Amino acid sequence: MSSTLRIGASVSVRYRPRALLVGAAAALLALAVGVLALGSGDYPMSTSDVLRTLTGGGSPAEDFIVNDLRLPRVVTALLVGAALALAGALFQSLVRNPLGSPDILGFTQGAGAGALLVVLAGGSSLALAGGAIAGGVATGAAIYALAWRQGVQGSRLVLVGIGSAAVLTGINGYLLTRAQLMDAARAMLWLTGSLDGRGWRDAVPLLIALAVLGPAVLLGGGRALRMLEMGDDAAGGLGIRVERVRLALLACAVLLASLAAAAAGPVNFVALTAPQLAKRLTRAPGPNLLAAMCTGAALLVTADHLAQHAFAGHQLPVGVVTGVLGGGYLVWLLATERRAGRM
Amino acid sequence: METGGPRLAGAELTLAYEKRTIAEGLTVAVPDRSFTVVVGPNACGKSTLLRALSRTLRPSAGSVLLDGQDIATVPARRVARTLGLLPQSSVAPDGITVAELVARGRYPHQGLLRQWSARDEEVVTDSMAATGVDTLADRLVDELSGGQRQRVWIAMALAQETPLLLLDEPTTYLDIAHQIEVLDLCARLHEEQGRTLVAVLHDLNHAARYATHLIAMRDGKVVASGPPTEIVTADLVEEVFRLPCRVIDDPETGTPLVVPAARRGAVRPEGSRA
Ligand SMILES: Nc1ncnc2c1ncn2[C@@H]1O[C@H](COP(=O)(O)OP(=O)(O)OP(=O)(O)O)[C@@H](O)[C@H]1O
């Protein structure tokens, strides 16, 4: 199960070979689909041409198509997938419930409300992204405050979150009816989750957030998260500052989910499915943050590729594909959890 | 350890959940190297007291002193290396094996670069052997019986290797033989390794037999404390549990044995014994 890597007498690192393998396989799959996506479109290119162009050896036309037109979208897809999956894995572990994900707990809807308000005010795309982040973070703070009773219990957070999601969905519906026709169409597209026309502008904030929060959460949070799963008293007894750690990890998760929503809209179900898929593949207890991230990236880049090319002549927003796939998964999950007597 | 007082004590504690006050002005001392047992009726605040003593619950007034220092100001990791807690209820993560769960007790001794030392391995193996769960090492915790699970949690607390150990109802769920086994284990930890133990027990006779120091609580107050032979009387049991009883000598150990009074009318008439 677990193996230990020892360097000298003082350094020992525990890892699960299977979890590492799953993570590596998912990462490879994500990159392979990414390269495939870079070669697909109105101007198809072979894999070797794509790789040559990526490393700077392409013609100016190829360089423009791959590096300027297609690469930002693929990179955004990878990052959004990884960020959503990490956020989802954190939420699910913190609330000890496989249904705890930002799109079910209302954080995504909150980001949606923020973005819609900006659309109504006629703001730019950049302002829209800012609105989404502000909306997500504000919702996170509100849910935390509402669920607070001398500490925040997972089940309370889930209940308050589901309630907030319902309220915010209603508010979003109302905001949509108030929007001008053009704005409403733009808002709808954003609300479905789409990677259309994504540029570096969208990818960079997410890249920075993942580069900073990712290692902090993976290295600092992973082990503490494992202890938290045993209940607050047990974790406290083992020396975890329960409320502090929980608040910090929740904040990271909300930030990641909001930034992902700002970049691609509320792409549903990735945050829900990727960590669970990773968990089943790794067969490891506890949160498998790294494997979940890689799985999320693979899932989203694949979904986006399908959305663009699976239906000849019809490009779908990626949120439609993840919605259909993830919705099916959710039904399955509810059925099996029910059978296992856990709901 | 600068003062002459005990390593663990609570002074003038007010313990509350939100606005619900459970205890006020509660003062307890855990004698060093004692096997202290806390008894009292359900909901009198035993678990709450243990939470406060282990810093899981912050007192709204008063302070818990660990080695003479307010425990709230001691770094969390140092507390966890000094004092272990077996909570009344914990959640086993999905899909975790016995050995993995017990290994989590090593957390306070580990770091980012020191995740699994030879010492960790040794202590985990010993803890599982001491609680008799070594044969279950690779089983899933979800799939164990209540009593087996309880012993796994005790093994986890042991693996923490702390000189002070707080156990909230360690014998609940266990059959009589395993209850005695766990209590014997506690007695050994206390006698052979000099650890200080605090356990919440519901069985007064076990408490009287094993405790070197007994704390009887009711409604968030300490009603009596001291060696069981000195404080366990019919009056005390009546006062704490509202249970009429007789206290006789335990024929095995000579410690107090609490025999609840018979229901009225259920007393067998003299001489009817066959
Ligand atoms: N997390 C909590 N929030 C609010 N009230 C609580 C909480 N935990 C316990 N209480 C209340 O505090 C009081 C004391 O509870 P505690 O768990 O300390 O009792 P106990 O003596 O351990 O009882 P038992 O023998 O049943 O375990 C009870 O009235 C209980 O309802």
Ligand SMILES: [Mg+2]
């Ligand atoms: Mg209790």
